[in-house]
Amino acid sequence: MPIIVASQYFSAFPSDPEAFVIRSPRLVLRPLLLQDAPRICAVVNDWEVIKQTVSQPFPFTLRDAEDMILDAWQSVDDDEELVLGIQRTSDTALIGAMAINHDGMLAEVGYWIGRQYWSQGYATEALAALLRQIRARWGIAIVDAVAFRENYASAAVLRKCGFTHRGSQKSNLPDRGGERMLSHFRWEAG
Numbered sequence: 001m002p003i004i005v006a007s008q009y010f011s012a013f014p015s016d017p018e019a020f021v022i023r024s025p026r027l028v029l030r031p032l033l034l035q036d037a038p039r040i041c042a043v044v045n046d047w048e049v050i051k052q053t054v055s056q057p058f059p060f061t062l063r064d065a066e067d068m069i070l071d072a073w074q075s076v077d078d079d080e081e082l083v084l085g086i087q088r089t090s091d092t093a094l095i096g097a098m099a100i101n102h103d104g105m106l107a108e109v110g111y112w113i114g115r116q117y118w119s120q121g122y123a124t125e126a127l128a129a130l131l132r133q134i135r136a137r138w139g140i141a142i143v144d145a146v147a148f149r150e151n152y153a154s155a156a157v158l159r160k161c162g163f164t165h166r167g168s169q170k171s172n173l174p175d176r177g178g179e180r181m182l183s184h185f186r187w188e189a190g
Contacts, residue, residue: 020082024129027122029084029098032072036085037065039094043114052151053112054173054182072099086113086126098126100134100143107134108144123157131161131187141189149181163187 072083096113
């Protein structure tokens, strides 16, 4: 697969690519590049990370990472979903990703962080930064999220960022062992 430089990638965006960059004290949330595929594969190809996602395959291959990036580009063109890499400012390491699907004023967010970066506040910081921007930039007032009921760390991140628990329900997820309980959360802009 050819390497696409940032200027070629950003030219695919319908508007200024800087509009898709979100900064926080320790992180930059930015569009993914094909050059990120090996790093994404290395960070996410860990069952402890994958088992907390609803649909990522395991093992997670380089091709899966490339497909994820290409799908993210298509979603931006379709104005349906935005997938951002979570990059540390201290060493520019890509440590995770965050996606937001939106339909007018309602959106759903999902994220993953590499295991070696857990319990350091990165997920909370990234989500809080995203939430600060989505209302102003995209007019989104309601954001939903789900987490497996036993994923206490993700539930804690969501609560710290102002999400409230809205209930739980069973979902059939064959790649995650069949019937699983998903906790539903909602954030509403004030």
